[in-house]
Amino acid sequence: MRNLLNFIFRFHVAFLFLLLEVLGFFLLISYNNYHNIRAFSITNEVSGEFYGQVNEATSYLNLRDVNEQLSRENAALREMVRSSYLDTSSLFKPVFDTARVRVFEYLPAEVINGSVNKRNNYLIIDRGSSSGVKREMGVISPNGVAGVVVDVSPNYASVMSLLHGRSQVSTVIEKNGFFGLLKWDGSDPKYATLVDIPAHVDIAEGDTLLTRGASGIFPKNQLVGTIESWEINQSNRFYEIKVNLATDFRRLQHVHVVKNSKKQEIDTLIQNTTEPDV
Amino acid sequence: MFRIVAQNIIRFVLLVLLQVLVLNNIQLGGLINPYAYVLVILSLPIETPRWLTLLIGVVLGLSIDVFTRTLGMHMTATIFLAFLRPVVLQYMAPRDGYEYGTTASIRDHGYLWYLTYAGILILLHHLFLFFVEAFEFENFFRTGLKAILSSLVTLVLVVILQMFTVNRKQSQI
Numbered sequence: 001m002r003n004l005l006n007f008i009f010r011f012h013v014a015f016l017f018l019l020l021e022v023l024g025f026f027l028l029i030s031y032n033n034y035h036n037i038r039a040f041s042i043t044n045e046v047s048g049e050f051y052g053q054v055n056e057a058t059s060y061l062n063l064r065d066v067n068e069q070l071s072r073e074n075a076a077l078r079e080m081v082r083s084s085y086l087d088t089s090s091l092f093k094p095v096f097d098t099a100r101v102r103v104f105e106y107l108p109a110e111v112i113n114g115s116v117n118k119r120n121n122y123l124i125i126d127r128g129s130s131s132g133v134k135r136e137m138g139v140i141s142p143n144g145v146a147g148v149v150v151d152v153s154p155n156y157a158s159v160m161s162l163l164h165g166r167s168q169v170s171t172v173i174e175k176n177g178f179f180g181l182l183k184w185d186g187s188d189p190k191y192a193t194l195v196d197i198p199a200h201v202d203i204a205e206g207d208t209l210l211t212r213g214a215s216g217i218f219p220k221n222q223l224v225g226t227i228e229s230w231e232i233n234q235s236n237r238f239y240e241i242k243v244n245l246a247t248d249f250r251r252l253q254h255v256h257v258v259k260n261s262k263k264q265e266i267d268t269l270i271q272n273t274t275e276p277d278v
Numbered sequence: 279m280f281r282i283v284a285q286n287i288i289r290f291v292l293l294v295l296l297q298v299l300v301l302n303n304i305q306l307g308g309l310i311n312p313y314a315y316v317l318v319i320l321s322l323p324i325e326t327p328r329w330l331t332l333l334i335g336v337v338l339g340l341s342i343d344v345f346t347r348t349l350g351m352h353m354t355a356t357i358f359l360a361f362l363r364p365v366v367l368q369y370m371a372p373r374d375g376y377e378y379g380t381t382a383s384i385r386d387h388g389y390l391w392y393l394t395y396a397g398i399l400i401l402l403h404h405l406f407l408f409f410v411e412a413f414e415f416e417n418f419f420r421t422g423l424k425a426i427l428s429s430l431v432t433l434v435l436v437v438i439l440q441m442f443t444v445n446r447k448q449s450q451i
Binding site for chain 1: 328329332335336339343348349350351353354357358361410413414
């Protein structure tokens with residue numbers, strides 16, 4: 001203890017200098033917008049690099065599950081391809097289907113860090129602006145939707161997962177087409193809450209919930225989850241539906257970033273349509 | 279003693295005013311922003327304790343930051359300057375040490391000594407400041423060039439300001 005005090009006393013000027021500089025940089029980063037953003041993107045890059053290395057090592061442990069998941073997804077996709085459908089139309093058989101334009105592109109990415117136990121949870125993925133990832137792109141897992149990109153550095157991106165206080169996904173009930181907003185109340189990473197469905201709508205346990213694709217972040221009809229249970233809010237006669245999320249955020253590893261080539265068009269339209277305040 | 283403290287406080291106020299009212303409005307070709315307020319630190323008595331120099335650096339940097347709304351930017355650079363000044367002074371001390379009562383000025387130590395002393399410190403301060411301002415190394419040469427050119431202008435200004443004091447032996451600004 002005495003030695004420590006001696007040590008501090010001997011270098012008190014250097015300590016004071018470092019302390020004041022730390023304080024100065026703290027002020028710099030907290031009160032200057034530009035410096036704040038730069039610092040955030042630098043720390044994002046550094047922590048991304050670190051977690052990337054850790055993930056490299058741990059990803060082997062999950063290979064079995066991942067393989068299984070991928071083969072299941074493969075099977076699901078195989079069922080969808082044209083050759084697995086019987087062609088019942090004898091009249092029309094388009095060869096080049098120019099009526100369809102590809103709007104969504106998928107970029108595979110890996111989750112290198114993520115939390116589920118905070119009020120607001122983020123995932124870090126190993127794709128960044130150099131791969132074309134931008135803010136407000138959707139992120140989906142093999143099982144269902146996962147989140148939205150909120151910040152991008154050259155090689156990494158942070159994704160606001162569904163398990164976030166500001167996350168809102170426009171969700172539609174498959175069997176009857178009523179839609180509402182999916183939110184997360186911050187308690188259980190397995191369940192989210194669907195609101196804004198009027199109480200007269202007929203729902204049942206296990207009903208499938210899909211994305212509505214309203215804002216163009218997610219493609220239409222992506223699986224969100226299934227209905228687990230519900231309550232009716234007596235004051236406004238709306239359901240509060242407990243949703244069993246399709247994506248298991250606790251073991252999320254492989255995801256796809258969804259790029260919508262028409263997103264800008266949709267955004268511009270929405271922006272222009274908003275009536276000006278009179 | 280009281281006279282020295284008062285002198286330094288007046289110099290502090292005048293130089294901060296000069297900086298925020300005049301010099302901050304000068305931007306020659308987007309490359310040159312002189313920061314002559316460093317003269318406050320450069321002209322402190324040679325015997326000033328190092329911790330006190332650091333604290334004066336904090337107050338000086340914060341004063342400039344408040345007026346330019348860049349909280350922390352001038353502060354970090356000025357603390358850096360305040361940390362280095364005693365080091366440079368020690369390095370440039372005459373063989374027998376400084377005579378008691380002499381100041382770090384052209385009058386007491388001559389042009390060559392002063393230009394070296396002020397040149398080194400101003401350059402280091404400006405490099406630190408401009409790189410903190412840019413907060414990146416991507417435009418390394420442009421930032422460096424800005425710092426060097428601005429240092430030269432600041433050095434000239436500091437020497438001119440010194441000349442005001444050479445004639446009036448008793449009261450320095």
